[in-house]
Amino acid sequence: MIHINIEKKLKAAQGDMLLNVDIKIKKGQLVTLYGESGAGKTSTLKILSGLLKADKGNITVGNKSWFNSDTKINSAPQKRNIGYVFQDYALFPHMTVLQNLEYALVKNQSKDIISEVLEIMELGSLKDRKPETLSGGQKQRVALARALVQKPEILLLDEPLSALDIKIRLKLQDYLLKVHKKYNLTTILISHDIGEIHKLSDWVFVLKNGVIEKMGTPTEIFINKKLSGKFKFKGEVLKIEKEEIVYVVSVLIFNDVVKIIAQESEVKNLNPGDNVIVASKAFNPIIYKIE
Ligand SMILES: Nc1ncnc2c1ncn2[C@@H]1O[C@H](COP(=O)(O)OP(=O)(O)OP(=O)(O)O)[C@@H](O)[C@H]1O
Numbered sequence: 001m002i003h004i005n006i007e008k009k010l011k012a013a014q015g016d017m018l019l020n021v022d023i024k025i026k027k028g029q030l031v032t033l034y035g036e037s038g039a040g041k042t043s044t045l046k047i048l049s050g051l052l053k054a055d056k057g058n059i060t061v062g063n064k065s066w067f068n069s070d071t072k073i074n075s076a077p078q079k080r081n082i083g084y085v086f087q088d089y090a091l092f093p094h095m096t097v098l099q100n101l102e103y104a105l106v107k108n109q110s111k112d113i114i115s116e117v118l119e120i121m122e123l124g125s126l127k128d129r130k131p132e133t134l135s136g137g138q139k140q141r142v143a144l145a146r147a148l149v150q151k152p153e154i155l156l157l158d159e160p161l162s163a164l165d166i167k168i169r170l171k172l173q174d175y176l177l178k179v180h181k182k183y184n185l186t187t188i189l190i191s192h193d194i195g196e197i198h199k200l201s202d203w204v205f206v207l208k209n210g211v212i213e214k215m216g217t218p219t220e221i222f223i224n225k226k227l228s229g230k231f232k233f234k235g236e237v238l239k240i241e242k243e244e245i246v247y248v249v250s251v252l253i254f255n256d257v258v259k260i261i262a263q264e265s266e267v268k269n270l271n272p273g274d275n276v277i278v279a280s281k282a283f284n285p286i287i288y289k290i291e
Contacts, residue, residue: 001026004048008054008055019043019210021210088163101117109150117148151183153186180200194222197218233254236252238251258278
């Protein structure tokens with residue numbers, strides 16, 4: 001069990017914001033921190049990893065105390081046994097993939113883990129390449145492999161896939177799940193991608209203005225109770241065109257533009273850029289495999 005119970009005054013754009021988080025995460029779970037930009041998600045991960053110091057509170061991991069403002073415990077980041085992956089890969093450009101991984105080894109650590117992570121992340125054929133010759137998805141696989149070299153108990157993923165296109169992102173999600181399970185990690189993900197959160201997480205914490213606003217399973221958090229539709233997708237309105245007596249709303253859903261016929265009353269408050277749900281209530285959606 002990880003218990004994070006901390007307070008820290010942050011400097012938000014509109015003035016001071018108190019980050020006040022009290023969350024418990026069971027060992028082996030994959031949980032997501034979700035919330036608007038500036039809500040305090042990254043700061044929470046930094047405080048857990050020791051890169052940022054809380055003003056007060058405590059952090060316990062299993063039976064170890066990593067931070068306690070009363071007893072003045074504050075373990076150094078390198079003692080906290082955490083793997084951290086960010087959106088930008090932060091690989092050393094002058095080193096090969098293999099050297100990047102070896103650099104992460106701690107003193108006297110066996111090199112066996114390197115061949116293991118190369119294999120699990122399917123990076124063997126790329127091990128002598130420099131990062132600049134790799135695609136975004138490949139770089140992020142290296143970054144993930146590097147985070148695993150020190151055999152962390154906790155994996156922190158700060159929007160690791162948001163710079164990648166949808167196809168690569170779906171593939172990388174499979175790698176994330178695979179390593180999360182194989183290494184029995186407790187993983188904390190920051191993501192804005194609701195599909196990704198559904199696929200990966202056991203539990204979601206919604207952070208707003210520095211505090212946990214709600215928590216639950218992805219279904220509890222994201223299913224819109226007003227619609228009992230058989231299928232629904234979130235999308236973004238691209239344009240609204242009038243065609244005789246109806247309106248045609250073009251909505252971007254993942255990478256596809258879907259045209260929806262709508263009545264005047266439905267488009268009254270709708271503008272390009274709005275986030276919407278596209279759902280079907282009466283008809284069963286059809287399904288077929290795409291190659
Ligand atoms: N070291 C710091 N000291 C004081 N304030 C900070 C510090 N780091 C970040 N902040 C401020 O705290 C607020 C929360 O930042 P944080 O990066 O945690 O948000 P976030 O939820 O991760 O947002 P995003 O989704 O945009 O990454 C921001 O307004 C930021 O400017």
